[in-house]
Amino acid sequence: MAANNSEPILDEGGDGGVKHEAEEAGAGGTSAAAAAATTTTQAPATMLHRSGSRPQLDLSGAAIHGNLEDRNPTILLPNQSDDISHLALDIGGSLIKLVYFSRHAEHSNEDKRKMSVKRKLGMFNGGRRSYPILGGRLHFVKFETGKLNECLDFISSKQLHRGGVDSPSWRSGAQPDNIVIKATGGGAFKYADLFKERLGVSLEKEDEMDCLVAGANFLLKSIRHEAFTHMDGQKEYVQIDQNDLFPFLLVNVGSGVSIIKVDGHGKFQRVSGTNVGGGTYWGLGRLMTKCKSFDELLELSQRGDNSTIDMLVGDIYGGLDYSKIGLSASTIASSFGKTISDNKELSDYRPEDISLSLLRMISYNIGQISYLNALRYGLKRIFFGGFFIRGHAYTMDTISFAVHFWSKGEAKAMFLRHEGFLGALGAFMSYEKHGLDDLRIHHLVERFPMGAPYVGGKIHGPPLGDLNEKISWMEKFVQKGTQITAPVPIGFPATTGMGGFERPTAKGNILRSDASAALNVGVLHLVPTLDVFPLLEDPKMYEPNTIDLDLNEFKYWFKVLSAHLPDLVDKAVASEGGTDDAKRKGDAFAHAFSAHLARLMEEPAAYGKFGLADLLELREECLREFQFVDAYVSIKQRENEASLAVLPDLLMELDSMNGEARLHALIEGVLAANIFDWGSRACVDLYHKGTIIEIYRMSRKKMQRPWRIDDFDLFKKRMLADKKDQPYKRALLFVDNSGADVVLGMIPLARELLRCGTEVVLVANSLPALNDVTANELPEIVAEAAKHCGILRKAAEAGGLIVDAMAGIRDDPKDEPVSIPLMVVENGCGSPCIDFRQVSSELAAAAKDADLLILEGMGRALHTNLNARFKCDTLKLAMVKNQRLAEKLFNVDLVCSSIGAPDNRCNSMSQFVCNRPVGLWY
Numbered sequence: 001m002a003a004n005n006s007e008p009i010l011d012e013g014g015d016g017g018v019k020h021e022a023e024e025a026g027a028g029g030t031s032a033a034a035a036a037a038t039t040t041t042q043a044p045a046t047m048l049h050r051s052g053s054r055p056q057l058d059l060s061g062a063a064i065h066g067n068l069e070d071r072n073p074t075i076l077l078p079n080q081s082d083d084i085s086h087l088a089l090d091i092g093g094s095l096i097k098l099v100y101f102s103r104h105a106e107h108s109n110e111d112k113r114k115m116s117v118k119r120k121l122g123m124f125n126g127g128r129r130s131y132p133i134l135g136g137r138l139h140f141v142k143f144e145t146g147k148l149n150e151c152l153d154f155i156s157s158k159q160l161h162r163g164g165v166d167s168p169s170w171r172s173g174a175q176p177d178n179i180v181i182k183a184t185g186g187g188a189f190k191y192a193d194l195f196k197e198r199l200g201v202s203l204e205k206e207d208e209m210d211c212l213v214a215g216a217n218f219l220l221k222s223i224r225h226e227a228f229t230h231m232d233g234q235k236e237y238v239q240i241d242q243n244d245l246f247p248f249l250l251v252n253v254g255s256g257v258s259i260i261k262v263d264g265h266g267k268f269q270r271v272s273g274t275n276v277g278g279g280t281y282w283g284l285g286r287l288m289t290k291c292k293s294f295d296e297l298l299e300l301s302q303r304g305d306n307s308t309i310d311m312l313v314g315d316i317y318g319g320l321d322y323s324k325i326g327l328s329a330s331t332i333a334s335s336f337g338k339t340i341s342d343n344k345e346l347s348d349y350r351p352e353d354i355s356l357s358l359l360r361m362i363s364y365n366i367g368q369i370s371y372l373n374a375l376r377y378g379l380k381r382i383f384f385g386g387f388f389i390r391g392h393a394y395t396m397d398t399i400s401f402a403v404h405f406w407s408k409g410e411a412k413a414m415f416l417r418h419e420g421f422l423g424a425l426g427a428f429m430s431y432e433k434h435g436l437d438d439l440r441i442h443h444l445v446e447r448f449p450m451g452a453p454y455v456g457g458k459i460h461g462p463p464l465g466d467l468n469e470k471i472s473w474m475e476k477f478v479q480k481g482t483q484i485t486a487p488v489p490i491g492f493p494a495t496t497g498m499g500g501f502e503r504p505t506a507k508g509n510i511l512r513s514d515a516s517a518a519l520n521v522g523v524l525h526l527v528p529t530l531d532v533f534p535l536l537e538d539p540k541m542y543e544p545n546t547i548d549l550d551l552n553e554f555k556y557w558f559k560v561l562s563a564h565l566p567d568l569v570d571k572a573v574a575s576e577g578g579t580d581d582a583k584r585k586g587d588a589f590a591h592a593f594s595a596h597l598a599r600l601m602e603e604p605a606a607y608g609k610f611g612l613a614d615l616l617e618l619r620e621e622c623l624r625e626f627q628f629v630d631a632y633v634s635i636k637q638r639e640n641e642a643s644l645a646v647l648p649d650l651l652m653e654l655d656s657m658n659g660e661a662r663l664h665a666l667i668e669g670v671l672a673a674n675i676f677d678w679g680s681r682a683c684v685d686l687y688h689k690g691t692i693i694e695i696y697r698m699s700r701k702k703m704q705r706p707w708r709i710d711d712f713d714l715f716k717k718r719m720l721a722d723k724k725d726q727p728y729k730r731a732l733l734f735v736d737n738s739g740a741d742v743v744l745g746m747i748p749l750a751r752e753l754l755r756c757g758t759e760v761v762l763v764a765n766s767l768p769a770l771n772d773v774t775a776n777e778l779p780e781i782v783a784e785a786a787k788h789c790g791i792l793r794k795a796a797e798a799g800g801l802i803v804d805a806m807a808g809i810r811d812d813p814k815d816e817p818v819s820i821p822l823m824v825v826e827n828g829c830g831s832p833c834i835d836f837r838q839v840s841s842e843l844a845a846a847a848k849d850a851d852l853l854i855l856e857g858m859g860r861a862l863h864t865n866l867n868a869r870f871k872c873d874t875l876k877l878a879m880v881k882n883q884r885l886a887e888k889l890f891n892v893d894l895v896c897s898s899i900g901a902p903d904n905r906c907n908s909m910s911q912f913v914c915n916r917p918v919g920l921w922y
């Protein structure tokens with residue numbers, strides 16, 4: 001095996017000229033005479049061809065896995081390679097693009113709690129795979145075609161052609177003799193023999209245009225923030241209406257340019273093309289500037305002034321505009337036109353200026369030809385792909401300008417985040433049973449790991465799959481004093497004026513290295529178990545984030561998160577035993593997360609349309625990337641224990657009250673207990689000043705109504721007056737923090753609902769986030785609490801929670817759902833916020849019969865979902881512990897802070913959104 005053991009190399013010098021082979025593969029025999037934008041291939045509209053290269057089912061060594069008593073136990077096929085293929089290639093004239101899939105073992109984290117919940121909710125199907133696709137990740141990588149060997153080494157080191165190093169076939173050492181890999185682009189023909197020779201694989205050729213269209217359609221259908229406009233330096237994501245996507249013009253700017261009219265899935269026509277494309281810019285640019293890499297050339301353009309080279313309208317008109325035909329003096333009249341009159345040699349011109357002139361000439365030309373073709377077919381939307389774009393703001397602005405200018409604003413240029421990967425994705429989709437067609441937007445989660453493979457450009461090296469490699473990679477950067485860039489290219493504003501463009505603004509002089517441009521996109525996680533929350537009133541209109549994370553807002557969060565970072569690192573390191581290794585990991589995490597923050601500070605839209613929920617999740621994901629499983633684990637345990645110790649007193653106090661006073665005390669208690677929050681600086685300070693119960697009591701004492709939003713009376717009416725016996729059939733309680741928050745706040749409230757005959761579903765995080773309680777931890781906490789209370793005990797026993805927590809699982813063998821008074825389900829996320837467009841399937845199933853939602857805590861009820869509307873009554877409870885939110889939402893100053901005693905008087909909110917008109921109730 002070509003082991004993945006070499007160290008990443010930091011290569012500051014150029015990396016040698018790219019051996020360009022675009023002459024053969026790129027232009028593909030198109031003659032100079034066909035240079036005009038009229039090369040039309042009237043291909044008949046074809047359906048995407050799927051050929052069957054899928055391996056047969058290998059039943060050898062089959063064994064039953066899991067519970068033998070299950071009616072339909074899981075059968076493990078150790079020798080069966082995954083039933084979706086893993087790698088597809090697009091080998092173009094300039095670059096090779098790889099899309100590969102790495103698998104998530106579906107049952108590995110299928111723990112007992114999940115199985116039990118599934119059975120209770122009637123979701124259990126006996127271990128058969130319930131989803132059309134496997135969970136896993138789609139990775140995107142590119143290489144220069146001239147360095148094909150690097151690409152072959154990469155495939156070989158990861159054994160991608162054999163299903164990855166973790167695949168059963170690889171581990172068993174079996175040598176499948178006929179591996180077939182889908183490939184598109186000219187190189188699928190040109191390099192087929194080399195692939196056979198080096199890797200023993202056959203390339204199965206897929207048509208390039210088919211693949212481009214399939215890739216574009218998939219992205220536009222399945223990725224929420226894929227397409228964006230880019231005008232005057234401003235990037236704006238476009239909401240694509242699935243029912244109104246076709247027809248559109250797809251312009252793929254690779255070495256050469258293909259222009260395709262797309263009318264539907266598999267329905268398209270290549271209407272034109274131009275041989276003046278990315279290869280032209282890079283090729284001419286290399287000859288004229290002696291640049292060693294594409295990026296160097298692009299970077300030069302950022303410091304260029306094209307007016308020394310281009311002949312402008314003003315040069316011809318003595319400095320005047322030619323306003324009668326709408327041309328300003330700064331409009332380019334003739335690209336490179338000035339060089340005819342000067343008595344100068346090439347070396348007399350600045351390479352910077354040459355690069356900028358070339359870039360403008362080619363981008364503008366592509367924009368114009370695209371517009372003309374859009375006009376020809378009456379199309380209003382033009383999507384631009386291909387790696388010539390390279391996420392480069394100036395290129396996109398120039399193309400947009402041309403389209404806008406010539407169409408007088410009628411046509412719109414849009415760009416794609418996965419710009420260069422359309423063909424490779426299309427090739428991936430051409431595998432039979434790839435399952436991607438069945439994916440919906442809510443199944444895909446994009447993540448931006450630091451250690452994804454960095455290839456090409458300035459940073460060379462093997463994929464950084466291994467944690468140690470990742471850490472030493474980060475350390476090297478730190479030692480060298482190099483700024484660590486998050487894995488996305490920089491965008492920077494450039495201005496365009498009427499009829500002409502100004503030169504790129506000085507801001508953003510650095511072009512992000514190609515290594516990171518390759519990761520303009522993150523890793524796409526395919527999570528088939530995610531669902532849209534069925535109780536959303538209008539999923540299309542739903543926006544989880546309460547406040548838009550614009551640059552200003554981001555600046556605030558940058559400060560908050562940066563300030564919190566040292567404390568978080570300390571906790572994380574302690575949670576891993578505080579060893580030297582843990583410290584290295586902690587440092588690497590801090591650098592990685594800071595790099596993300598720095599990246600987003602430059603451009604808040606860098607990772608797609610990013611909200612606070614995404615930002616907070618990014619932090620948790622970053623911790624997980626550096627294998628910090630649960631930074632708050634011991635704090636959570638300590639606080640749970642402390643809170644459970646005082647629970648009996650609290651329950652006694654509550655039981656001595658009458659119904660109305662009790663309900664008031666319970667809601668007040670939830671708000672008071674929500675003061676415990678490790679995500680809030682002001683509250684962290686409090687921890688050093690008192691015990692949990694002291695803080696809780698003080699908090700409750702100060703909890704005077706009216707709260708900032710106070711719909712308590714409405715809720716009380718529903719609970720106590722409208723229908724006394726069973727006010728609600730099933731309530732979903734979204735819990736927040738461990739410790740007092742859940743034990744002294746939410747569990748007593750759950751108990752009250754149980755007392756009223758309401759089924760209670762406690763909904764908790766799937767993965768840790770700060771000190772939030774997780775679905776795995778909750779059964780044990782409930783079981784402990786139940787020791788002090790008959791109502792809880794009865795419900796928890798009936799719900800199997802006590803057994804779950806303490807012994808194994810005792811389950812109803814029937815698959816049918818039964819009425820369960822108390823259940824714990826996971827929400828599908830590992831973040832302090834919740835995005836109801838993507839929740840776990842068990843939560844979605846539990847929600848079907850729910851008629852009350854209770855969202856608790858700032859993350860879930862305030863930062864996200866304050867404005868969300870649901871199909872049933874919803875109670876949102878939170879203690880406002882964040883100055884920014886208090887100001888923005890309620891226009892108040894927080895008094896809670898370092899003074900030791902929080903004044904909660906006006907800082908709580910209890911919003912009750914009724915969804916059923918009174919009178920028609922029940």
Ligand SMILES: Nc1ncnc2c1ncn2[C@@H]1O[C@H](COP(=O)(O)OP(=O)(O)OP(=O)(O)O)[C@@H](O)[C@H]1O
Nearest residue numbers: 026092093094095254255256278279294386387388
């Ligand atoms: N690191 C890079 N090295 C070379 N070219 C790059 C790089 N990054 C971006 N480019 C630009 O992207 C172009 C290639 O884009 P793309 O990968 O979409 O096309 P291709 O598939 O190689 O070409 P074709 O489809 O015409 O065969 C190059 O010609 C160049 O303009």
Ligand SMILES: CC(C)(CO)[C@@H](O)C(=O)NCCC(=O)O
Nearest residue numbers: 026028039256257258273274275
């Ligand atoms: C030849 C291809 C399709 C290879 O990707 C591409 O480089 C291209 O579309 N070139 C432009 C050829 C033309 O003039 O239509």
Ligand SMILES: [Mn+2]
Nearest residue numbers: 092185254423
């Ligand atoms: Mn191509």
